[in-house]
Amino acid sequence: MTEKIENSTFSVQVLSDFNSLGVKELKNLSAQNLWSLNEKEILAVQMYFRSLKRNPTRAEIETVAQSWSEHCRHKTFKSPIRYQEGSRTVLIKNLFEETIARATRQTKKPWCLSVFKDNAGIISFGNKGKWALAFKVETHNHPCAIEPKGGAETGLGGVIRDVLAAGLGAKPVLSTDIFCVAPPDKKLSLPSKALSPERILRGLIAGVRDYGNRMGIPTAAGGLYFDEGYALNPLVFVGSVGVLPATAVKKEIRPGDLIVVAGGLTGKDGLHGATFSSANLNGEDHSTAVQIGHPLNEKRVMEALLAARDQKLYRSVTDCGAGGLSSAVTEMADIVGARLHLEKEILKASDMEPWEIWVSESQERMVFAVPPSNLKAFEKIFADEGVKTRMIGEFVKTGRIEVLWNGQTLINLSLKFLNNGIPVEEKKAVYISPKIAESRVFPKKSLSEQLRDILSHLNVCSREWLIRQYDHEVQGGTVIKPLQGTRHDGPGDASVIWPQAATKDISDLFGFAVGHGLNPSSGKIDPYQMAWLCADEALRNILCVGADISRAAFLDNFCWGNPENPQVLGSLVKAAWGCRDASLGFQVPFISGKDSLYNESKDASGKMVSVPGTLLISAIAPVPNIEKAVTMDMKGPGNSLYIVGQTGEEMGGSLYNELNGIAGGVVPRVDVRCVRRNFAAVYQAMSKGLVASAHDLSEGGLLAAITEMAFSGEFGAMIDLDAVPKQKPIYSSEVLLFSETPSRILLEVKPEHEAAFVKCVKGSCVKRVGTSIANPIIKIIGLDGLVLFEESTAPFKAAWQRTVLP
Amino acid sequence: MIAVSTHKIEVSPKSEYGDAESSSLAVVLKSSGAPSVTKVRKSRLYEIRGSFTATHINRLSRDLLCDPITEDFRVLSQPPSTQGPFWKVEVRLKPTVLDPEADTIKNALIEMGFPPPDFIRIASVYKIESKCGKPQIESSAVRSLLNPIIHLYSITACS
Numbered sequence: 001m002t003e004k005i006e007n008s009t010f011s012v013q014v015l016s017d018f019n020s021l022g023v024k025e026l027k028n029l030s031a032q033n034l035w036s037l038n039e040k041e042i043l044a045v046q047m048y049f050r051s052l053k054r055n056p057t058r059a060e061i062e063t064v065a066q067s068w069s070e071h072c073r074h075k076t077f078k079s080p081i082r083y084q085e086g087s088r089t090v091l092i093k094n095l096f097e098e099t100i101a102r103a104t105r106q107t108k109k110p111w112c113l114s115v116f117k118d119n120a121g122i123i124s125f126g127n128k129g130k131w132a133l134a135f136k137v138e139t140h141n142h143p144c145a146i147e148p149k150g151g152a153e154t155g156l157g158g159v160i161r162d163v164l165a166a167g168l169g170a171k172p173v174l175s176t177d178i179f180c181v182a183p184p185d186k187k188l189s190l191p192s193k194a195l196s197p198e199r200i201l202r203g204l205i206a207g208v209r210d211y212g213n214r215m216g217i218p219t220a221a222g223g224l225y226f227d228e229g230y231a232l233n234p235l236v237f238v239g240s241v242g243v244l245p246a247t248a249v250k251k252e253i254r255p256g257d258l259i260v261v262a263g264g265l266t267g268k269d270g271l272h273g274a275t276f277s278s279a280n281l282n283g284e285d286h287s288t289a290v291q292i293g294h295p296l297n298e299k300r301v302m303e304a305l306l307a308a309r310d311q312k313l314y315r316s317v318t319d320c321g322a323g324g325l326s327s328a329v330t331e332m333a334d335i336v337g338a339r340l341h342l343e344k345e346i347l348k349a350s351d352m353e354p355w356e357i358w359v360s361e362s363q364e365r366m367v368f369a370v371p372p373s374n375l376k377a378f379e380k381i382f383a384d385e386g387v388k389t390r391m392i393g394e395f396v397k398t399g400r401i402e403v404l405w406n407g408q409t410l411i412n413l414s415l416k417f418l419n420n421g422i423p424v425e426e427k428k429a430v431y432i433s434p435k436i437a438e439s440r441v442f443p444k445k446s447l448s449e450q451l452r453d454i455l456s457h458l459n460v461c462s463r464e465w466l467i468r469q470y471d472h473e474v475q476g477g478t479v480i481k482p483l484q485g486t487r488h489d490g491p492g493d494a495s496v497i498w499p500q501a502a503t504k505d506i507s508d509l510f511g512f513a514v515g516h517g518l519n520p521s522s523g524k525i526d527p528y529q530m531a532w533l534c535a536d537e538a539l540r541n542i543l544c545v546g547a548d549i550s551r552a553a554f555l556d557n558f559c560w561g562n563p564e565n566p567q568v569l570g571s572l573v574k575a576a577w578g579c580r581d582a583s584l585g586f587q588v589p590f591i592s593g594k595d596s597l598y599n600e601s602k603d604a605s606g607k608m609v610s611v612p613g614t615l616l617i618s619a620i621a622p623v624p625n626i627e628k629a630v631t632m633d634m635k636g637p638g639n640s641l642y643i644v645g646q647t648g649e650e651m652g653g654s655l656y657n658e659l660n661g662i663a664g665g666v667v668p669r670v671d672v673r674c675v676r677r678n679f680a681a682v683y684q685a686m687s688k689g690l691v692a693s694a695h696d697l698s699e700g701g702l703l704a705a706i707t708e709m710a711f712s713g714e715f716g717a718m719i720d721l722d723a724v725p726k727q728k729p730i731y732s733s734e735v736l737l738f739s740e741t742p743s744r745i746l747l748e749v750k751p752e753h754e755a756a757f758v759k760c761v762k763g764s765c766v767k768r769v770g771t772s773i774a775n776p777i778i779k780i781i782g783l784d785g786l787v788l789f790e791e792s793t794a795p796f797k798a799a800w801q802r803t804v805l806p
Numbered sequence: 807m808i809a810v811s812t813h814k815i816e817v818s819p820k821s822e823y824g825d826a827e828s829s830s831l832a833v834v835l836k837s838s839g840a841p842s843v844t845k846v847r848k849s850r851l852y853e854i855r856g857s858f859t860a861t862h863i864n865r866l867s868r869d870l871l872c873d874p875i876t877e878d879f880r881v882l883s884q885p886p887s888t889q890g891p892f893w894k895v896e897v898r899l900k901p902t903v904l905d906p907e908a909d910t911i912k913n914a915l916i917e918m919g920f921p922p923p924d925f926i927r928i929a930s931v932y933k934i935e936s937k938c939g940k941p942q943i944e945s946s947a948v949r950s951l952l953n954p955i956i957h958l959y960s961i962t963a964c965s
Contacts, residue, residue, distance in 0.1 A: 199838075
């Protein structure tokens with residue numbers, strides 16, 4: 001309901017004995033109030049107030065708790081870590097600085113316009129550098145475990161607001177979603193309060209569908225990954241890409257600018273979301289942390305914001321996310337300072353304490369820095385869209401955050417203390433290589449059964465039932481769609497977006513592609529290699545649709561268990577090193593990222609279970625001419641099929657091993673020098689229009705990839721295994737067919753383009769392995785020259801098209 | 807002057823059109839602990855309080871609350887005649903939880919020129935035909951139709 005409710009009559013609450021409390025009492029107080037401040041931190045707060053010779057107000061402690069929470073501060077990534085692996089000890093001062101940030105600095109890409117500073121990473125876009133792309137992917141795991149639909153809605157709403165608040169505001173043109181959940185077809189024993197995986201999945205899909213579709217933003221890139229490790233803690237990654245003029249990237253705050261809140265009203269919903277994300281899920285009631293999304297409100301805010309941006313009515317903007325006004329205003333005030341009159345905020349609930357108003361995470365709100373002379377014009381634009389605005393204070397050059405409540409001081413804290421006062425604590429990390437007993441089983445199933453099992457596996461099978469619920473066409477710019485092929489039902493590698501709805505220039509054919517890499521199964525064996533594999537997969541996916549990967553940028557999202565556990569932190573450190581090396585190896589910078597830790601809960605027997613360390617790497621790159629974009633479906637008979645990259649005997653973490661009950665094995669490695677050469681050659685060929693179709697080899701390897709290409713195009717293929725380039729001699733056809741060696745792509749080349757193609761890829765590892773045929777069958781010639789496999793594609797398509805949920 | 811009163815409007819899918827949501831809910835309920843569910847019918851119940859005439863209510867139900875091609879609406883003046891036996895599960899958001907749908911309907915009513923309503927509450931009503939007892943229906947509903955953290959619900963036997 002939108003009517004204004006009279007401001008609450010509560011007065012400022014001072015914690016009158018705070019400075020005299022002992023350690024134990026302080027710890028209890030922190031736990032009772034869901035502050036998630038540890039012993040050292042709450043003592044630092046007490047020290048600060050003792051030095052001021054006054055007791056804090058509750059709102060002040062809440063501000064510190066929000067600002068120092070894992071969610072806002074990324075304490076694990078920014079504190080010193082003593083890492084041990086065998087007899088080797090490494091001291092890390094700041095994991096983020098030494099891995100991801102350093103790699104980005106060293107790659108020195110001038111087209112990175114804003115990295116790690118703003119609400120989203122921003123890169124240059126378009127032919128003459130007229131535009132910029134903002135990209136952000138966030139996690140929203142804890143809220144989704146409690147209320148999946150509301151959690152997914154507000155997760156997506158939040159990341160869209162991040163893009164709206166990137167620079168002076170970008171118009172969102174694409175949403176992405178990746179869910180990691182437990183397989184719904186397995187009987188799992190769950191604690192009484194936990195929701196079933198099926199329920200969670202349905203809720204997540206409904207949330208993204210209802211929010212994204214109503215906002216009018218296409219949801220056209222994503223993924224779904226099943227593993228039992230996500231039964232108690234589902235992982236939800238939501239992302240948004242926006243387009244903004246290059247001139248709107250810079251934002252600033254000047255003393256005297258007014259602080260204006262626009263959007264939804266403030267209520268009690270979602271109190272303590274930020275500090276909640278630093279706590280484990282332990283079966284208690286968390287109803288205060290539940291948020292429900294209101295997409296139509298956000299849509300109005302978006303329209304008004306973009307209009308106000310184009311009229312240059314404000315100097316800076318940020319979204320009210322975790323921590324509400326407290327985080328947003330503190331973040332904006334940065335080193336300047338701010339003075340607010342909190343009673344001016346408009347409420348939708350009457351029983352709110354001032355501190356609750358300050359930290360409420362009511363959705364769909366944005367905070368602006370508006371020069372006083374523009375206030376009237378600014379308010380009018382928002383009022384025309386039906387959005388309520390309220391001026392609640394101004395930025396002042398005091399270096400402090402001062403909040404008044406009906407004339408009384410509610411908060412008076414120095415920004416220096418808030419930003420730098422957090423005590424640093426050295427964390428311990430240990431890495432022990434998992435000992436996985438090698439077992440070699442000789443599968444008894446025929447190749448045909450193996451292929452059917454792979455294609456109908458939950459992690460491979462068609463996502464059409466999900467994709468069709470999302471509007472992936474709205475805005476009319478989805479030139480390469482998630483489902484491809486003759487019947488629009490084949491598995492595309494990535495989507496290509498032509499953001500003409502934002503640039504309003506249909507003669508500009510510049511587009512972009514977004515891809516994701518996620519490989520938790522290899523992370524269980526080797527987290528360092530997992531990072532490489534994720535980076536490789538994300539790049540490979542966007543390369544397959546014709547993106548210029550020399551202009552690609554990465555986003556990282558780490559979801560791990562409790563970092564207080566040295567082994568959990570050890571594998572996190574390994575993965576971060578992997579990210580650094582992959583970024584430097586591929587020469588692709590990271591531009592933004594997020595971490596979500598403490599993803600652990602007690603299972604039915606009371607044992608603490610944490611998620612498998614999960615890294616998501618998202619890649620974005622321009623497609624300079626959308627007319628040259630490529631899809632994965634086979635285009636005709638008589639075309640040559642080429643494979644990019646060598647195949648190795650690396651079956652560790654592969655689907656084939658999983659399905660045949662084989663444990664251990666070598667996790668594939670990325671030979672980056674060779675891969676960069678191959679990928680560059682493939683892009684050259686694609687940009688000249690020499691490639692008819694391209695599909696990456698991922699789960700299920702060569703046989704699954706060629707079958708998917710064939711049934712999507714409704715043609716067939718003949719492949720000669722002897723011609724497949726190998727790292728070392730391989731004598732097993734099954735390895736050649738099912739190995740998941742990364743960096744490999746299948747290409748289809750028409751005869752008339754073959755000579756030019758061969759010239760183009762000279763010097764790289766691209767070899768002809770077969771031809772496409774008119775008959776819809778897959779024919780594999782084995783190493784002995786005999787026909788190893790000859791089957792119609794129809795039953796395999798049927799197996800692949802199974803639905804995940806009834 | 808029209809007296810302020812509460813109007814209840816139930817919107818349900820027309821029988822001649824397939825109701826995919828309800829048939830999918832039957833499968834979901836079966837798999838979450840109520841194996842003998844034979845049929846589920848889902849409808850939406852709107853409670854609108856304000857100064858509305860019967861004509862107002864008919865018009866706003868037809869033009870705003872229901873899709874007149876695929877859905878029917880009924881204004882409930884007295885307890886509806888039931889075609890039982892079935893279990894009726896009513897699910898609504900807790901008053902402390904934001905209800906964007908009610909908010910949007912309220913704004914739409916005002917924009918359509920109706921008098922502003924005092925309040926709007928929306929419930930999902932599930933009519934479940936099953937031989938299961940109340941505890942089974944309740945536990946499977948809690949597992950699949952609602953989330954007790956944000957919802958209030960009632961379960962009644964209708965004959």
